[in-house]
Structure formats: structure tokens, C-alpha cells
Amino acid sequence: MINIVDYANNDYPNSAYVTANSLPPGNVLDLLGSGSNPAHNWSTVFHALQDEDIDAGDTIYFPGTYTGASASYNEYKLHQTLTITKSVIITGDGASTTLLKTLSMATGIESNADGVVLEHFNLTEFAAGNMLNGIVVNGAATTLQNIFVFSYAKDGVFIAAGANKWRAYYVQCNGNSNTNLNPDSVGFHAEASLGTAIGLDITANGAGSIIDNSQTGNTYMGCHTAGGQLVPASYVAKSGIFLGCYAEFDQLAPAIKKPAIWIGAESQIPVGSGTI
16 A cells, blocks of 8 residues: 555655656645645646556555644645546545545546546535536446545536446535536436446535436446436436435436336336336
């Protein structure tokens, strides 16, 4: 396991990136903690680490807090998209403890490798006018678990076509999708197939909750939606299985069309849907 704080403090100053982009004087952790320098922030630290010091299968750990020379910090401020190009595990101390915060007009995390695991952290957008997604998954067999995604103007989580065999366990998407700027965005959006979602909690997203446009379907178990606005519906799907999922009545009824199947859990289901 690689502790990204230890890397930032000890190895980042000697990285090829810093050779080309010199650090200002002072403690590097205080610089990163302040988030005041777009050329040196936790995005550039991760990319320098990824370029030089990690291999497929490595775990990169973001501890909940870290301490510089003058202060302690509980946020990892990102000025660029955290772009993942290797099959790694990125983990923190929990969705209420490890906080990653986007400060600029950027997607929060873009995962472009197969077999990536993202777990145990909170991802929040903090740039006014940002009109992008929280997490974009392009690689196959990606796992998201115990993550909280908050306040992105487009989709909280977007799983692109071709990123099949995805898994999402106990992911919360809250306060995403700006109705005025992105009326078709939702909390959780899947274009890929053969995925499994367990215990999603998709709440208070401005435009809608879950859209599934996959060709061959995904499986959703024990998922919950609430507080989505009028368009689109709380669940939108043309294929797949929804087992024991629930849609609160403060949003449009699920639009589950055959051959998609809704099993159990009392909710408003339109006439003509495939239901049991």
C-alpha cells in the first residue's frame, strides 16, 4: 500500500513533474492543503505517482487527515481531473472521513483502466459553474464501493458504454444534476451492461435519480431513490432486473419498460412495465 501523503512529502519533490514544474518554497503538505497553487495540488501528486511509482494492482491510500508544518488538513483539493490509467485500488478511511474536493471546471475522477477499485471516500464539487460529472468510468470491471458523490452539475456517477461488468456497492449520490444546466443528468447513469448495483442511495439530485440505457441490462438490488425532480423519472430502464428497490413518492414513478423486470418493494410502477 502506498500512502499518498508520504509520497507527497518525501518523493513528489524529486519527481519528473516537479523537475519540469518547480515547487515554491515552503512545506509541500501545507501547499497542497491550502489548494492555492493549481500547478501543485493533489491531482498533480497522484499523476506524478502514477507515472513513476505504481504498477497495476497497487493500492493508493488517502488517509482521512494529514499534517504539514503549520496546520492539519482534512481535504484533498483537486484542480484537475484525477485521471486513472492503471488498474489500481484507490482507498480512503471512509466516505465521511476522506474528502476529495474538486476546485476547478473539471470532472472529479475519470477511470480509464480496467479493473480499477474506488472505495471509502467522499467526492465533492466546490467550483461554481462546474458543469461536469463526479465520477466517469470508462474501464471494464470497475468497482465502486462505500463512496459519497456530492454536488456535481451533471451525473454523480456516469458509467460509459463499453465499461461492462461494473460493480457499485453502497454508493450514495446526493445533490448532483443541475436541472437548468443539464436537464437530462441524474445521480447515477449507466450506459454499460452486465453490471451489479447493491444498496445505491440516490437522493435529492436536481434532475433525476437513475438512468440505465444499457443494451443487455444490469442488476440492481436493494437500491433507493428520493427527491429527484420531475424529469426524468426516478428509475429509467429498458432492460435489466430491479430486485427489492424502492422509489419514494416525491418523484415520478419508475419508468421500467419490458423486458426490464421490477421485483418486489412497493413503488409506483407504470402500467405495462415488466413487474412481479
